[in-house]
Amino acid sequence: MKKNIYVAYTGGTIGMCPSAGGYVPTPGHLVGAVAAMPEFHRKEMPNFTIREYSPLLDSSEMEPADWQRIAEDIQTNYHRYDGFIVLHGTDTMAFTASALSFMLTNLDKPVIVTGSQIPLAELRSDGQTNLLNALYLAANYPVAEVCLFFNNTLYRGNRCSKVDADSFDAFASPNYPSLINVGIDVRVNAGKISKTSSNEPLNVQPISPQPIGLVRLYPGIMPELIENILRQPVKALILQSYGVGNGPGNQQMLELLKKADDDGIVIVNTTQCLKGHVNMAGYVSGNKLANTGAISGQDMTIEATLTKLHFLLSQDLTPQQVKEQMLRNLRGELSAF
Numbered sequence: 619m620k621k622n623i624y625v626a627y628t629g630g631t632i633g634m635c636p637s638a639g640g641y642v643p644t645p646g647h648l649v650g651a652v653a654a655m656p657e658f659h660r661k662e663m664p665n666f667t668i669r670e671y672s673p674l675l676d677s678s679e680m681e682p683a684d685w686q687r688i689a690e691d692i693q694t695n696y697h698r699y700d701g702f703i704v705l706h707g708t709d710t711m712a713f714t715a716s717a718l719s720f721m722l723t724n725l726d727k728p729v730i731v732t733g734s735q736i737p738l739a740e741l742r743s744d745g746q747t748n749l750l751n752a753l754y755l756a757a758n759y760p761v762a763e764v765c766l767f768f769n770n771t772l773y774r775g776n777r778c779s780k781v782d783a784d785s786f787d788a789f790a791s792p793n794y795p796s797l798i799n800v801g802i803d804v805r806v807n808a809g810k811i812s813k814t815s816s817n818e819p820l821n822v823q824p825i826s827p828q829p830i831g832l833v834r835l836y837p838g839i840m841p842e843l844i845e846n847i848l849r850q851p852v853k854a855l856i857l858q859s860y861g862v863g864n865g866p867g868n869q870q871m872l873e874l875l876k877k878a879d880d881d882g883i884v885i886v887n888t889t890q891c892l893k894g895h896v897n898m899a900g901y902v903s904g905n906k907l908a909n910t911g912a913i914s915g916q917d918m919t920i921e922a923t924l925t926k927l928h929f930l931l932s933q934d935l936t937p938q939q940v941k942e943q944m945l946r947n948l949r950g951e952l953s954a955f
């Protein structure tokens with residue numbers, strides 16, 4: 619029996635055409651290009667349906683309402699298909715993959731987010747291999763989680779960041795191994811794949827836009843700047859600190875953070891480093907941040923941290939409950955140390 623895969627086509631370079639102002643999503647273009655490529659219709663390939671969204675978006679336009687729409691689309695079609703592909707621009711692909719991983723509970727079918735760096739219909743496009751392999755994996759290697767496929771690699775979606783603006787090898791999962799590597803053989807990294815078979819129906823946890831501040835520390839950063847970001851209605855602040863979670867011991871800044879924590883603003887200390895995890899106990903300069911009430915972002919990507927905060931702040935939770943959930947591994951987004 620051939621598998622049936624649902625493709626939610628949201629936009630991105632994969633279906634774009636050149637215009638006077640640069641690449642732009644073009645309705646009908648991708649569907650026509652796929653129909654004209656014989657590889658997609660070989661007998662080894664699954665059946666698939668492409669649902670084109672309107673409007674198609676450059677992913678730099680994506681908002682939480684779009685994450686919600688994609689999640690609900692998957693839920694609506696869940697019982698009719700064996701797997702799901704989300705065709706998406708690369709710019710915010712890691713945010714959407716992370717958001718979907720939190721929003722979709724009791725997932726027991728694959729959801730693979732993919733796209734390309736060069737439009738599918740152009741010479742040397744990476745779109746064909748990305749979409750072809752994503753369809754093939756969704757049908758034959760059903761990983762029951764939200765994944766991201768790019769450059770012959772299947773990643774856990776909430777572990778990814780876009781790390782290269784130019785290369786086909788545009789994504790990395792610095793703190794978690796890839797799930798599958800596609801070469802001459804398809805290499806499944808056994809043990810890394812969660813194959814849950816849940817009897818519970820798929821559930822979509824609604825998500826809404828949340829006022830979240832994001833500050834990257836730099837030498838000489840002024841406390842007034844942080845004070846401004848902490849003004850109402852902010853509910854959480856992500857600090858991108860140095861190394862294992864260190865920051866300057868500026869008393870004014872530490873007092874601002876302490877006051878924000880007392881006021882119920884959730885402060886999450888993440889690292890500017892691409893790889894590794896936060897350990898605020900390592901240095902006095904990290905300890906001072908911990909003493910303000912800031913919690914550790916551990917080894918979460920910035921995309922996972924931000925979308926997890928959206929997910930939790932969209933629920934009826936106290937700041938203390940949000941902190942507890944942030945520290946807990948909900949969907950494989952963080953490692954236990």
Ligand SMILES: NC(=O)C[C@H](N)C(=O)O
Binds near residue numbers: 629630676678
């Ligand atoms: N490669 C891409 O898809 C980039 C594009 N700007 C997007 O994110 O939609």
